[in-house]
Amino acid sequence: MIPxxxxxxxxxxSDGTLTAPQLVRAAAExxxxxxxxxxxxxxxxxxxxxRALPTGLRLVRGAELSCCWSGVxxxxxxxxxxxxxxxxxxxxxxxxxxxxxxxxxxGERIVALLGADGIDVSWPEILAGAGGGTVGRPHIAxxxxxxxxxxxxxxxxxxxxxxxxxRVPKEDIDVFRAVExxxxxxxxxxxxxxxxxxxxRIVPDELIAxxxxxxxxxxxxxxxxxxxxxxxxxxxxxxxxxxxVTGSSDFHGTHKTVRLGAFTTAPEVxxxxxxxxxxxxxxxxx
Ligand code: AMP
Ligand code: FE
Ligand code: FE
Ligand code: ZN
Numbered sequence: 230m231i232p233x234x235x236x237x238x239x240x241x242x243s244d245g246t247l248t249a250p251q252l253v254r255a256a257a258e259x260x261x262x263x264x265x266x267x268x269x270x271x272x273x274x275x276x277x278x279x280r281a282l283p284t285g286l287r288l289v290r291g292a293e294l295s296c297c298w299s300g301v302x303x304x305x306x307x308x309x310x311x312x313x314x315x316x317x318x319x320x321x322x323x324x325x326x327x328x329x330x331x332x333x334x335x336g337e338r339i340v341a342l343l344g345a346d347g348i349d350v351s352w353p354e355i356l357a358g359a360g361g362g363t364v365g366r367p368h369i370a371x372x373x374x375x376x377x378x379x380x381x382x383x384x385x386x387x388x389x390x391x392x393x394x395x396r397v398p399k400e401d402i403d404v405f406r407a408v409e410x411x412x413x414x415x416x417x418x419x420x421x422x423x424x425x426x427x428x429x430r431i432v433p434d435e436l437i438a439x440x441x442x443x444x445x446x447x448x449x450x451x452x453x454x455x456x457x458x459x460x461x462x463x464x465x466x467x468x469x470x471x472x473x474v475t476g477s478s479d480f481h482g483t484h485k486t487v488r489l490g491a492f493t494t495a496p497e498v499x500x501x502x503x504x505x506x507x508x509x510x511x512x513x514x515x
Contacts, residue, residue: 232262234494236289236502237310237421237449237477239484240266242274243293243363246482249274250281257283259489263499263511265289265312265477269363270328272316284515289313289503293421294411295328297401298432305430306398307420309407310449310475313506314416321410324402329363331400336364338397350376366391367484382484392429404436405443412444415508419447419475424463425454434466441470446505451476451492473498 239245240252247255249266252274256264264286266278275290282288291312297304314321340352350372359368370385379385386392402410411418420440424431437448450463451474467474476492479485494502503511 232496232499233260233490234263234496234499235261235478235480235490235492236263236265236291236312236419236475236494236499237267237293237452238264238480238489239268239293239482240274240278241360241362242266242271243268244359244365244367244481244484246484249277252480252482253278253282253286253288256489257286261286261490263287263289264489265291265310267291267293267310267312269293269365270295270325270332271363272325273362275316279512279514282512282514286514288512290316290509290512291416292325294325294407295332295399295401296404296407298404298436300436301430303398304401305432306401307404307432308422309404309411310419310421311407311411312417312419312502313511314411314414314508316509318410318414318508321414324407324410328400328402332364335397335399336369339366339369339391339395342395342397348376348378367481370484404440408440408444415506417446417502417505418444419449419473419502420445421449422452422454422479423448424459425452426459427454437466438470441472445472447473447475447498447502449477450474451494452479453487453491454479473501475502 240249266274294309355372370382373379373385408418448467450460475494478487478491480489
């Protein structure tokens with residue numbers, strides 16, 4: 230049997246709805262052989278995930294870094310997956326803490342903008358909903374749902390709400406600096422959903438070529454936010470640039486409809502990814 234490998238999932242350490250222990254148990258139940266925990270801008274889920282790891286499941290410790298490219302105005306937000314990096318690398322730790330603080334500030338500004346339009350959602354309640362994890366727009370979306378203003382998360386990300394009208398940028402990590410910091414920490418950077426046009430503007434292929442030179446290792450091609458044509462494009466680009474190609478669910482529990490293992494990564498790609506890392510090792514229990 231070909232191992233089933235899902236390299237992008239979220240827990241309550243950021244905007245997922247399963248705790249890290251619930252996430253690894255759900256991964257085993259979904260029949261996965263390898264799962265990566267990749268919460269936004271934090272490694273807080275790593276220890277609880279390791280402690281609860283079911284026998285036989287391999288855990289890849291990672292994160293999804295909020296980055297930006299300043300080659301256009303306004304600068305373009307993008308996500309880098311970082312795998313198997315040293316969670317104590319000081320500069321990386323500092324950048325993650327800075328971005329988490331920026332997320333708090335941005336969340337409060339979004340709530341203030343909503344309030345100015347007479348839409349009353351409570352910031353303390355949103356913070357409580359995030360439960361100490363990295364705060365993101367999905368937590369604000371939950372407040373809009375609770376208030377009966379939108380039906381679901383995807384409506385909350387529409388243009389009338391968090392997708393445009395009440396969209397506030399946050400202070401992300403410069404993407405070249407992020408690649409450098411991840412590599413310096415022994416980690417492996419992979420560009421998350423690089424062609425996801427439905428999330429907004431996307432970066433040009435030329436930037437991805439420059440990032441490949443700077444140390445980017447892979448591109449996430451198989452993702453629910455990519456159309457078949459976009460997946461094919463990403464594969465072609467990876468082949469041209471000598472980058473690895475991954476696939477993953479980007480599971481967020483009930484904040485999204487996608488299921489664990491909906492998209493997967495090939496075992497030979499996974500092996501190369503592990504071979505390229507030197508920060509922390511994958512964890513296998515039992
Ligand atoms: P933030 O990191 O606070 O900017 O929020 C972005 C997060 O919201 C992403 O990581 C996804 O989890 C989620 N998200 C982004 N776009 C959508 C969408 N169209 N529908 C549902 N969730 C989304
Ligand atoms: Fe998310
Ligand atoms: Fe992402
Ligand atoms: Zn993600």
